[in-house]
Amino acid sequence: xxxxxxxxxxxxxxxxxxxxxxxxxxxxxxxxxxxxxxxxxxxxxxxxxxxxxxxxxxxxxxxxxxxxxxxxxxxxxxxxxxxxxxxxxxxxxxxxxxxxxxxxxxxxxxxxxxxxxxxxxxxxxxxxxxxxxxxxxxxxxxxxxxxxxxxxxxxxxxxxxxxxxxxxxxxxxxxxxxxxxxxxxxxxxxxxxxxxxxxxxxxxxxxxxxxxxxxxxxxx
Amino acid sequence: xxxxxxxxxxxxxxxxxxxxxxxxxxxxxxxxxxxxxxxxxxxxxxxxxxxxxxxxxxxxxxxxxxxxxxxxxxxxxxxxxxxxxxxxxxxxxxxxxxxxxxxxxxxxxxxxxxxxxxxxxxxxxxxxxxxxxxxxxxxxxxxxxxxxxxxxxxxxxxxxxxxxxxxxxxxxxxxxxxxxxxxxxxxxxxxxxxxxxxxxxxxxxxxxxxxxxxxxxxxxxxxxxxxxxxxx
Numbered sequence: 001x002x003x004x005x006x007x008x009x010x011x012x013x014x015x016x017x018x019x020x021x022x023x024x025x026x027x028x029x030x031x032x033x034x035x036x037x038x039x040x041x042x043x044x045x046x047x048x049x050x051x052x053x054x055x056x057x058x059x060x061x062x063x064x065x066x067x068x069x070x071x072x073x074x075x076x077x078x079x080x081x082x083x084x085x086x087x088x089x090x091x092x093x094x095x096x097x098x099x100x101x102x103x104x105x106x107x108x109x110x111x112x113x114x115x116x117x118x119x120x121x122x123x124x125x126x127x128x129x130x131x132x133x134x135x136x137x138x139x140x141x142x143x144x145x146x147x148x149x150x151x152x153x154x155x156x157x158x159x160x161x162x163x164x165x166x167x168x169x170x171x172x173x174x175x176x177x178x179x180x181x182x183x184x185x186x187x188x189x190x191x192x193x194x195x196x197x198x199x200x201x202x203x204x205x206x207x208x209x210x211x212x213x214x215x216x217x218x219x220x
Numbered sequence: 221x222x223x224x225x226x227x228x229x230x231x232x233x234x235x236x237x238x239x240x241x242x243x244x245x246x247x248x249x250x251x252x253x254x255x256x257x258x259x260x261x262x263x264x265x266x267x268x269x270x271x272x273x274x275x276x277x278x279x280x281x282x283x284x285x286x287x288x289x290x291x292x293x294x295x296x297x298x299x300x301x302x303x304x305x306x307x308x309x310x311x312x313x314x315x316x317x318x319x320x321x322x323x324x325x326x327x328x329x330x331x332x333x334x335x336x337x338x339x340x341x342x343x344x345x346x347x348x349x350x351x352x353x354x355x356x357x358x359x360x361x362x363x364x365x366x367x368x369x370x371x372x373x374x375x376x377x378x379x380x381x382x383x384x385x386x387x388x389x390x391x392x393x394x395x396x397x398x399x400x401x402x403x404x405x406x407x408x409x410x411x412x413x414x415x416x417x418x419x420x421x422x423x424x425x426x427x428x429x430x431x432x433x434x435x436x437x438x439x440x441x442x443x444x445x446x447x448x449x450x451x452x
Contacts, residue, residue, distance in 0.1 A: 049323065049356055063315045065322065072315040091286045091295035098288055099272065135272055 002059030004029040011200040013157040014066040015054045024194045025077045082150040100154035103128040111165045137181040159186045227252040228280040236387035237289040238277040306380045337446030358409040372418045398439040
């Protein structure tokens with residue numbers, strides 16, 4: 001069985017997407033910590049285009065971009081499937097995965113900015129949350145079903161990182177009363193064993209991102 | 221049953237994204253009904269089928285809608301298994317194709333649009349960035365294809381990568397005319413140049429391309445509109 005390595009950094013939400021996928025399928029892997037301030041020759045060799053993490057290395061061959069990695073994992077190890085079998089349901093899942101990737105950066109814009117720019121980012125983030133609340137989450141426990149899948153994993157940032165961003169910036173985005181479905185999903189998601197056992201420590205994350213934001217603001 | 225296996229594409233000739241789906245359907249010889257949408261007056265059906273983005277393209281199959289061109293193409297490939305196969309069978313190659321599709325779709329196109337809509341220094345910056353990204357793609361082609369030779373040249377086959385390249389850069393000569401700048405230089409990016417030549421030679425691509433004057437008028441309109449609103 002070819003070796004699986006995961007080149008990544010804590011506490012990147014993209015790293016955790018891959019961890020959740022690997023662990024939910026019981027795939028053993030070696031974690032290689034990358035220092036993004038001092039990128040390793042390994043990273044530059046395996047992801048010359050973007051020089052970013054995570055990178056999955058399977059049998060020596062690199063795969064980049066977290067959701068592309070997840071599709072690859074799903075195809076190589078189909079057990080404990082993360083995507084629906086039905087082609088139409090799969091297309092709908094991929095639609096939401098793309099939405100998650102395209103829109104989630106808005107919450108990070110809230111994290112990185114102040115004043116007017118932050119207000120706009122907050123407005124855009126709320127639009128995103130509203131769309132998820134109204135269109136993506138039905139009455140089922142998770143996106144499209146009773147088990148977690150790739151869509152939920154794609155939205156995983158909202159389950160912990162969003163709260164850190166809110167606490168560090170003081171900008172409240174997800175009011176449980178305004179987003180009952182989303183709040184319920186977050187609670188359910190975090191209770192799933194593979195997620196629960198593989199979430200970064202909240203206090204450590206808070207300290208990390210608080211420090212980061214201070215540095216960002218100081219440089220403005 | 222009327223709806224059984226019925227395929228409808230909601231699009232507009234102006235949209236490179238809709239063009240992708242049109243190409244995919246025609247490559248697989250899938251019969252479909254085409255609905256030309258007026259984006260200034262969107263049909264109630266479009267709004268019902270794509271409430272999240274309210275955009276084209278939307279593919280409707282057996283009454284069920286799918287939005288987002290790349291999601292639609294993967295759906296087409298999985299549902300109609302006849303050749304050509306639009307994504308590779310080999311999973312590692314497939315991951316590579318998805319990576320480069322995403323690169324062309326997001327990075328190249330965004331930079332191209334910025335160049336199209338800007339002037340002066342901003343435009344120079346965007347064009348420089350575009351050339352840099354094209355260089356990255358040129359290098360990438362050696363990684364995607366054996367010897368950097370696209371399969372369209374070695375065996376005439378068109379897949380998702382060619383579809384996306386065609387939709388964005390197929391009309392590069394017209395884009396160059398409107399911008400007044402060379403985008404695809406056979407000396408700087410020879411692999412991309414010959415790739416696009418081969419793509420544009422395909423009868424299907426020639427048939428589905430709108431008349432040059434129409435495309436040029438559209439590009440000029442997009443550019444002038446953007447310049448007007450940025451200086452307003």
